[in-house]
Amino acid sequence: MIKLNFFKREDLSEVSYTLDEVQLKYTSTAEFALNRIKERNTNLEFPITIFEDEKAVGFFTLDFGEDKLDLTDNPNSTLLRSLSINPKYQGKGIGKASMIQIDDFVRENFKNCDEIVLAVNQNNLTAYELYIKVGYLYDGKSRMGRSGPQYLMYKRL
Numbered sequence: 001m002i003k004l005n006f007f008k009r010e011d012l013s014e015v016s017y018t019l020d021e022v023q024l025k026y027t028s029t030a031e032f033a034l035n036r037i038k039e040r041n042t043n044l045e046f047p048i049t050i051f052e053d054e055k056a057v058g059f060f061t062l063d064f065g066e067d068k069l070d071l072t073d074n075p076n077s078t079l080l081r082s083l084s085i086n087p088k089y090q091g092k093g094i095g096k097a098s099m100i101q102i103d104d105f106v107r108e109n110f111k112n113c114d115e116i117v118l119a120v121n122q123n124n125l126t127a128y129e130l131y132i133k134v135g136y137l138y139d140g141k142s143r144m145g146r147s148g149p150q151y152l153m154y155k156r157l
Helices: 009-015 021-026 030-040 066-070 094-109 125-133
Strands: 002-006 045-052 055-063 077-085 115-121 137-145 148-156
Touching: 002 094, 009 030, 009 045, 009 055, 021 115, 030 045, 030 055, 030 077, 045 094, 055 094, 066 077, 077 094, 094 115, 094 125, 115 125, 115 137, 125 148
Parallel strands: 077 115
Antiparallel strands: 002 045, 045 055, 055 077, 115 148, 137 148
């Protein structure tokens, strides 16, 4: 069973997995994301650990800061960032189950949030198709990201 919890320091050892160079083109490691949160020091970014049963198997962040406004005009939205699943656990539906659970997690913990936005690299078809399957919409908006053009996607809650 997949469960989402706010990141705790004790999760770090389990989410400190290595991503291959292809995955690193599209996402960042948990350690990189946590350092970026510390540097920005906005108190508007929330790291989340993905658990399968009691084992930490993935990570992402919810960013309520200004960066989301590059993707939406909605001030009540959050930007989903740095989603990754430990390579040992990929291909088991954990990413999909996590994406489905994010909706309820946001509703429960961030009552004023009514939209989740994300940017996915156009070459990352697997992620794009996953986001479509779990209800994210792409309405033709794109931007240039660090590894090429990205689709801007959203899901209203």
